[in-house]
Amino acid sequence: MTFLGWIAAGLAAAGAAPPAAPGLPIAPPAPRAPAAAPILAPPRHAGAQDALALQARYAEAMQRVAERQRVFPKSSDAAVLSGRAAQGGLVFGRTVPGATARLDGETVMVDEDGRFLLGFGRDSAPTALLVVTLPDGAVERIAIEVEDRDFPVQRIDGLDQSKVSGFTEAQLEKIAADKAKKDAARLETHARADWADGFAWPVEGPISGVFGSQRILNGEPKRPHSGLDIAAPEGTPVRAPAAGIVRLAESGMYFEGGLVFLDHGHWLESAFMHLSRIDVAPGQRVEKGDVIGAVGATGRATGPHLHWSLKWTDRLVDPQLVLPPPADKAAAAAE
Numbered sequence: 649m650t651f652l653g654w655i656a657a658g659l660a661a662a663g664a665a666p667p668a669a670p671g672l673p674i675a676p677p678a679p680r681a682p683a684a685a686p687i688l689a690p691p692r693h694a695g696a697q698d699a700l701a702l703q704a705r706y707a708e709a710m711q712r713v714a715e716r717q718r719v720f721p722k723s724s725d726a727a728v729l730s731g732r733a734a735q736g737g738l739v740f741g742r743t744v745p746g747a748t749a750r751l752d753g754e755t756v757m758v759d760e761d762g763r764f765l766l767g768f769g770r771d772s773a774p775t776a777l778l779v780v781t782l783p784d785g786a787v788e789r790i791a792i793e794v795e796d797r798d799f800p801v802q803r804i805d806g807l808d809q810s811k812v813s814g815f816t817e818a819q820l821e822k823i824a825a826d827k828a829k830k831d832a833a834r835l836e837t838h839a840r841a842d843w844a845d846g847f848a849w850p851v852e853g854p855i856s857g858v859f860g861s862q863r864i865l866n867g868e869p870k871r872p873h874s875g876l877d878i879a880a881p882e883g884t885p886v887r888a889p890a891a892g893i894v895r896l897a898e899s900g901m902y903f904e905g906g907l908v909f910l911d912h913g914h915w916l917e918s919a920f921m922h923l924s925r926i927d928v929a930p931g932q933r934v935e936k937g938d939v940i941g942a943v944g945a946t947g948r949a950t951g952p953h954l955h956w957s958l959k960w961t962d963r964l965v966d967p968q969l970v971l972p973p974p975a976d977k978a979a980a981a982a983e
């Protein structure tokens with residue numbers, strides 16, 4: 649896999665005549681769109697029917713884009729993208745200060761240096777449309793191909809059944825109270841691009857669970873695995889994989905056990921679960937490499953490991969795609 653696995657193609661600003669290519673029909677110039685006019689502006693919580701209609705309109709829009717697009721060899725004129733455009737991938741963008749960006753109609757945070765972040769969920773569609781509006785009002789549309797990935801099935805047996813299903817009234821209350829705390833911790837973010845410096849492994853150890861796998865817990869099908877599991881002895885220090893602001897630091901969560909949320913900016917947040925010890929407090933800023941707690945087996949776990957989830961807006965993404973290769977682990981496994 650190449651690190652720069654993304655493909656970006658751009659469409660000239662609306663209103664500009666598309667370049668003539670031999671053998672292709674030349675479309676008449678489109679009327680100039682108002683600045684920042686999105687092709688699509690889906691409601692935040694579209695229902696299933698809305699989502700279907702949206703998909704149909706989107707497919708149609710993409711077809712028009714494909715017919716008229718101008719392919720840039722590296723990046724578009726308006727935005728430079730890097731990272732991995734794949735299901736579960738994060739893409740790091742840079743445009744000019746003062747520009748705005750929308751991904752499939754949703755506004756994306758652009759900081760004062762023109763940096764922005766895009767994320768693609770496990771079940772992302774194969775294409776996405778980035779619309780960048782430059783400070784002079786010029787609009788550039790960039791079609792992004794999102795690489796399809798296969799996710800394995802993982803069966804885990806021997807979990808405490810009270811953490812899997814058949815919850816009592818009291819347990820349901822505890823689960824709801826935990827959820828309220830997590831929701832409250834996710835209401836804000838910051839504009840500092842703490843992700844721009846890259847990510848490091850929070851602990852060293854064998855991978856015991858990958859992102860996106862279809863989970864079967866004690867024989868019951870459950871939601872796909874939300875993050876990366878790294879096995880390590882109880883008490884192993886957990887280090888911040890990137891800088892950020894602590895938004896939640898709670899021990900005793902029903903499923904997560906000891907849980908820390910770390911906000912890397914631009915709505916990108918790490919969650920570290922099953923911690924045996926927590927060394928940080930909400931509101932605290934930590935730098936990359938700082939110890940935030942220790943590995944444990946608290947909450948729903950069969951043994952000591954770190955579960956690390958990464959979430960961009962409401963989309964879970966795969967921590968492994970932003971990590972450097974586990975050099976020591978690969979060497980150790982070969983012995």
Ligand SMILES: [Zn+2]
Pocket residue numbers: 857873874875876877955956
């Ligand atoms: Zn896990």
